[in-house]
Amino acid sequence: MNEADRRIERRWEQVHTWGPYGLLGISVVLAAVSTGQLDGPAEWEMDAGLVAAALALQLWWNGTRTRRPARGRTPSRAGTGYYVVRWAIAFTLTWSSGFFAFFAATGYMDADELIPGRWRRLGLFASAITVAGAQGGGLPPKTVTQWMAFGGLLVANSGLQTVVAHLTEQEERRSRERVETISELERTNAALQQALDENAALHTQLLVQAREAGVADERRRLAAEIHDTIAQGLTGIIAQLQVVANAPDLAVSRVHLERASALARHSLGEARRSVHNLAPVALADDGLPEALKKTVAEWGERTGIRAEFTVTGTGEQLHDEVSATLLRIAQEALSNAARHAAAARVGVTLSFMGDEVTLDVRDDGRGFDPLAVPARTGTGGFGLDGMRARAERIAGSLAVESEPGHGTALSARVPLVRHDR
Incomplete structure (x- = not known):
């Protein structure tokens, strides 16, 4: 009141x-x-x-x-x-x-x-x-006229009071209904606010879980990187040095020493790349579009493959977890393209589409059979399953289209969650 x-x-x-x-x-x-x-x-x-x-x-x-x-x-x-x-x-x-x-x-x-x-x-x-x-x-009343007057006045007074009483009851009923409606709205608003608070808490919890899961993914990815690159490089160096130890002349030893040196430089480069990819440092000063543009350009310069980056739609300042997830997927997709696709051209597109963001990575390489991927991931690489897991942790999805000889198209679709201001 x-x-x-x-x-x-x-x-x-x-x-x-x-x-x-x-x-x-x-x-x-x-x-x-x-x-x-x-x-x-x-x-x-x-x-x-x-x-x-x-x-x-x-x-x-x-x-x-x-x-x-x-x-x-x-x-x-x-x-x-x-x-x-x-x-x-x-x-x-x-x-x-x-x-x-x-x-x-x-x-x-x-x-x-x-x-x-x-x-x-x-x-x-x-x-x-x-x-x-x-x-x-x-x-x-003492006379007929008084009785008639009394009857008329009684009817008038009773009728007037009946109308007033009826209107009063209606107004009381409307007042009660308004009070009940207001009370119901207050209860509904309280329930809605509670639901919003719970959703906000749940969203925060999901992002924390996604961040923790991302840390675990990075550990597995680093383990796979070490196994696929650094460990294999060190194995190659050891093999070359063993040949040098048993070489019959200096010329043969020099050839194998040069091979060991090249393997060492390559392994060092792989180790630096793995450390660089440990955290999305590209996002420290730039938003996702700028970070992807630099990542694609640097990857093209390093591999000698023609790489193009495009942004469509109205750009948004994304939540850190969303940006990090898409950047990691792009880095892994480019890494896989460099190692397996033998492509001449790669295109990366970031699309802002209302309530979701899409990352597309396409190449014109040799392609592969997606059904055969599980058999090819036994070496422990991060692979498609890891990229798909990244997308699903923030309520997204990953789709892959490829066939031998016709290149590969990878599309990651995630909700557009704006940056907390």
């Missing part, structure tokens, strides 16, 4: 508390001034006693409301009893003086708050009888 509603509620509370006193006072003053309508001192003493009873009844009821504020405006047996006794006093006073109809009109003010359910209309009808009798010249 806002401040305006609370002010209106306080004003209504004041009306219900002090209104009966005011109407009783007006009735007493008017009745006393109109002494011609009183038959004598004895009847006036009776009226004074009823006024005192009405005053005491009102004091008692206001005290009850003060002691039970939570139920003071709720229909109850005590409220119904108070209403009936007050109506009886008002009816009796109106019988002797029509001016007490002002006090009898209090029955119109609070019937909806004192009398429950269908009995509320009966209470309003009883108050209408008292008010109509006073308006028609007093009770009981």
